[in-house]
């Protein structure tokens with residue numbers, strides 16, 4: 363005889379078996395979907411600049427059976443053996459992609475092969491056994507589907523020129539969050555200039571490398587005009603711990619990644635002054651206003667700044683000491699010079715250059731970027747941080763979100779009236795002072 367408990371247990375067992383069958387089925391479905399996407403992306407030639415969607419579809423239909431029984435592996439190269447190139451290459455290798463990490467230093471490559479670790483940038487984090495390492499650029503990039511570039515912005519052009527001779531049909535994805543010195547060029551501009559025929563994308567988001575190595579759930583954005591490239595990158599990097607969202611606003615996504623470094627420096631500095639949460643919230647949201655204003659002038663969609671590559675990355679880097687830009691700001695706030703802070707950090711902090719570029723560009727083009735100008739004054743003109751911050755608070759009346767209510771003449775008129783009233787009262791009080799003397 364079966365008791366009520368037994369039948370409950372059996373029912374639970376059945377339910378558990380059913381749900382585990384269901385979840386196995388769901389996992390199988392997801393795996394075949396991913397391999398389908400990988401197969402579709404590589405078979406349809408993600409490296410081709412102009413894709414004919416019908417050719418893509420017919421290639422997919424033709425190869426569907428083969429794709430499902432024998433998924434084609436994507437062949438990937440990651441250039442740059444710093445923390446981010448290593449973390450991303452590790453994700454791809456772990457997903458089963460044929461992945462090579464190119465590092466310029468031969469001895470570092472040897473050490474990585476031996477220890478399966480990037481001791482300098484990601485100490486203590488074991489890398490996937492399947493990840494390959496190379497210091498030979500030609501062999502690293504030849505015969506690959508996608509080349510991801512994760513070198514600092516100042517080395518981006520040189521890296522592209524170096525791979526130029528080995529480009530056949532590969533696509534390029536920039537992981538760099540910088541701006542070129544003196545040219546105001548973003549990485550996508552440099553790709554278009556140096557390798558105009560190449561299909562490309564940019565990837566950016568709140569992606570502190572160490573958190574990714576620790577399998578802390580994270581997400582990013584791949585922006586490209588090429589749908590197969592977006593799908594290939596999504597499939598290559600997607601995992602239970604890492605989601606890849608898509609966008610076609612290349613300018614907005616890469617500007618989000620570059621500009622937020624400026625404000626991470628500002629926030630690190632503010633933290634050194636032990637500011638309150640209201641102040642941090644004010645800096646963060648006014649930073650977002652500056653970023654989207656600058657972005658719109660550069661041709662980006664302001665709504666992109668509400669996404670992961672905008673507010674997402676701004677939040678991550680403005681609130682974590684894992685951010686190198688934040689740490690630079692914090693050292694500056696504690697009285698260190700910029701040169702001493704950069705030397706002490708010993709890693710890439712793109713914001714140091716980006717502040718200069720954006721300050722110059724905004725001044726030249728008349729774009730209102732008060733936080734950037736204030737930081738520039740503190741770092742490069744040796745102005746006192748407290749005075750500059752107080753001046754920022756007096757910067758006049760503005761609308762909150764200018765894409766909702768434009769900053770119009772009534773704001774400007776009110777600001778002028780207040781300034782006039784302030785200077786009259788200052789004059790009156792200095793007259794009184796001199797009368798009383």
Ligand SMILES: NC(=O)C1=CN([C@@H]2O[C@H](COP(=O)(O)OP(=O)(O)OC[C@H]3O[C@@H](n4cnc5c(N)ncnc54)[C@H](O)[C@@H]3O)[C@@H](O)[C@H]2O)C=CC1
Pocket residue numbers: 442443444445446447466483512513514515517520521537538539540569570571572708709710712
């Ligand atoms: N570390 C992070 O959490 C993230 C970094 N990024 C971006 O990735 C880019 C690279 O940064 P990280 O990997 O963090 O830098 P890193 O400071 O950890 O390492 C930089 C790497 O670039 C190499 N390098 C420098 N100049 C080079 C050149 N001329 N040719 C070849 N390699 C060169 C260095 O040897 C080093 O391996 C930056 O633009 C950064 O903003 C983006 C997302 C997250």
Ligand SMILES: O=C(CO)COP(=O)(O)O
Pocket residue numbers: 539567568569570571623626675678679684685686687688710711712
């Ligand atoms: O871009 C990053 C995280 O998204 C890394 O920021 P830092 O370059 O400031 O470390």
